[in-house]
Amino acid sequence: MYNSESPLAQTKVRVGLVGTGNAAKLRAEALLQDPRSHLVAVAGYKPEKTATFAQDYQAEAVDAWQQLVERKDVDLVVISTVNRDHSAIAHAALSQGKHVVVEYPLALDVVEGKELLALAKAQNKLLHVEHIELLGGLHQALKQNLAKVGEIFYVRYSTITPQSPAPRKWTYNHELFGFPLMGALSRLHRLTDLFGTVFTANCHQRYWAIEPEYYQTSFCITQLCFDSGLLAQVVYGKGETLWQSERKFEVHGENGGLIFDGDTGFFIHEGQTTPIEVGTRRGLFAKDTSMVLDHILDGSALYVTPEESLYTLKVAEAAKRAAESGLTIFMKDI
Structure with a gap:
């Protein structure tokens, strides 16, 4: 340093x-x-x-x-x-x-x-x-409550954003935005931060487009098998041919489940549902900026390393190769 x-x-x-x-x-x-x-x-x-x-x-x-x-x-x-x-x-x-x-x-x-x-x-x-998603209320609530569910075997993370008409902007441009789960890397990074290293990736994606550079809809489903045996599904979609918005994170374990729907969270165990407080998403860029200045001026530790972000980029690369080939991709090959 x-x-x-x-x-x-x-x-x-x-x-x-x-x-x-x-x-x-x-x-x-x-x-x-x-x-x-x-x-x-x-x-x-x-x-x-x-x-x-x-x-x-x-x-x-x-x-x-x-x-x-x-x-x-x-x-x-x-x-x-x-x-x-x-x-x-x-x-x-x-x-x-x-x-x-x-x-x-x-x-x-x-x-x-x-x-x-x-x-x-x-x-x-x-x-x-x-990676301000790691600083937000949802991620912090997940970390604080993961132990309640026991051994985790399945996670589902879905963010779907209907948008009609789709804007003709860089976030709907193949070259400028990139492969969906690279451009929206935070969807995968939340998982790698919580659950560690990935063993294999499968992925399917589809675009609706009327011109070569810009698309009207993007939809992507990725399945990750972690080294721990955990199975995770990530759904990411945006655009015109999607009809219901969704921002949902589910964690299923042997002793219970965590369900976060928007800014509302619950712990489900033996038929009982207990609310979980989810903090705000506001002010995260300011918090990230303040921590950067702390680090430059005082040497304080940051909340994420570039190595961790690069690893998640490798997971996104595995998903991209899986989508292009139709095959299961092993992380050891990335």
């Missing part, structure tokens, strides 16, 4: 932000609210939108991220833009001696992800992949 006693530890962290979407807005707000950081510059893809965004958050607008990562007055680059570009921006920023925070996924390719971890280590710089 880099030396937290460097001159940077005695001053503000100067930040360059790539992106102007919702995640970037939450990052900018968190950075402005924390006196230990100074948002220096913002880079986006649309000049007018970037200029307005930068003005709103008291920063300088930059024409392109390539210029931002080269600035001498930037210590930390925060990447909050389309998934396709995460790896290239992170590589350039690390090569320029910057700390890097990137919203998941780290990359859409496992090899690129490995290279980024090696580069961060060689440069002695922070590489942090945001």
Whole structure:
């Protein structure tokens, strides 16, 4: 780990932000609210939108991220833009001696992800992949109550978002978003954080599309067998030909079950249902940002490592290969 006693530890962290979407807005707000950081510059893809965004958050607008990562007055680059570009921006920023925070996924390719971890280590710089799902109320409630159900044999995690008409934006673009469970890596990362390493993956996916680049609906079902013997099913869908929204997490064990439906949780045991309190999802980007600044300035431990995020990316790669081949994929082959 880099030396937290460097001159940077005695001053503000100067930040360059790539992106102007919702995640970037939450990052900018968190950075402005924390006196230990100074948002220096913002880079986006649309000049007018970037200029307005930068003005709103008291920063300088930059024409392109390539210029931002080269600035001498930037210590930390925060990447909050389309998934396709995460790896290239992170590589350039690390090569320029910057700390890097990137919203998941780290990359859409496992090899690129490995290279980024090696580069961060060689440069002695922070590489942090945001996984705020681990900080949220649902995940914390799961961790606190898992022991109640005894030995766990089945988990089902389903997030379905009907959207009609589907927006013609990057989250519905094959190249910009990536394979569904890479682009939405948090669906798998919640499982690997709770249940450990995966043995095999099966996956089926389908798109509804009327043009090559953008689709109207994406639907993906993945089955994971963990080394422990636990079986898990992950359902992820979004778009026009889905009719009922769902955000549900089920844990089934020999002594009971945990059911989280939206923000409501229950423990079921011998015919009795006990409510479980689920904390808020608000303020998680601010919490993540504060922990990053703690880490850079004081060396405090972060809640997730890039190695853990890379492992989940490998699980997503296994699911992708399974969807493409129709075969069961063994994690040892990834």
